[in-house]
Amino acid sequence: MKDLGYQKSLIQDWDTLNSLKESIMVYLEFIEMGEPVEQELSIETEKFLSQLDSLELKNMLKEEDDHRDAVVQFSPGAGGTESLDWAEMLYRMYTRWADQNGYKVSVMDYQDGEVAGLKSATIEVQGENAYGFLKAESGVHRLVRVSPFDSNARRHTSFCSVFISPLVDDTIELDINEKDIELQRFHSSGAGGQNVNKVETGVRLIWTGKLSDGRDEKVVAECQQERSQLQNREKALVLLKSRIYELEKEIREAEKARLEGTKGKNEWGSQIRSYVFDDQRVKDHRTGHETFNVSGVMDGDLNDFIKAYLLLQAHA
Secondary structure, rough: HHHHHHHHHHHHHHHHHHHHHHHHHHHHHHHHOOOOOEEEEHHHHHHHHHHHHHHHHHOOOOOOOOOOOOOEEEOOOOOOOHHHHHHHHHHHHHHHHHHHOOEEEEEEEEEEEEOOOOOEEEEEEEEEHHHHHHHHHEEEEEEEEOOOOOOOOOOOEEEEEEEEOOOOOOOOOOOOOOEEEEEEEEEEOOOOOOHHHOOOOEEEEEEEEEEOOOOOOEEEEEEOOOOOOHHHHHHHHHHHHHHHHHHHHHHHHHHHHHHHHOOOOOOOOOOOEEOOOOOOEEEEOOOEEEEHHHHHHOOHHHHHHHHHHHHHHHOO
């Protein structure tokens, strides 16, 4: 039913585009007849181009997991307070992007830094094609700026890893041995009513096992969103499976690229984008796309970067 709804939305988008095209043709006929409708034509043309751009993006999302909700994990790199602050800035950037594009955000885990920023955070982004778009953002993000935490006003470079995985559901079969999962309980630090800091409602699940390529892996998932430990455990298990599923997906994609003889490499975990505040420049190292509107990007204006990545993948 979800897939059917998505197909219907594509048809509705196409019908809207076609309707706008016909409207533009009518305005052009009016102009030939000497009617002063240039402003109306301009407005209708802008609507048409915006709708065309949206439909083009949707048409690029053809992988099996693109329609799923997304899990976004933020992990600051080395660099102390500066990196923790950078992680919080990215957290704000993606939550703003989600809000601007009609997605719902649920905070699964959020741990504050000691001075500023965040130590780690995990959010769930819910809505049509959330993973399809956000998969373009998975990797290491690099910040270069004069640190507000440095009394000597020196330039600092900070890193934060953003890991995106599709949220698993009942249609995905993932065989995990329960014996490989360690359960840890802790006091929740976020919103959660009277039980916060009194009852150990927060849950941390640690899976240690082998992936399909024989590699040993350790995956950690935490949840402190709900008021009961049972609910947090269920949510954490979903997050854990989502991350393991994404790791297995990377293995399949790397093998496919090898068999096809492509030169493409796995970009996960590598530096994908630099944000240079001094130069007011943001550049994606995979696509070459850049902008000098740093404030716009940090306020969630990411669609041009996402589109450039999807275009690159479509022509790979």
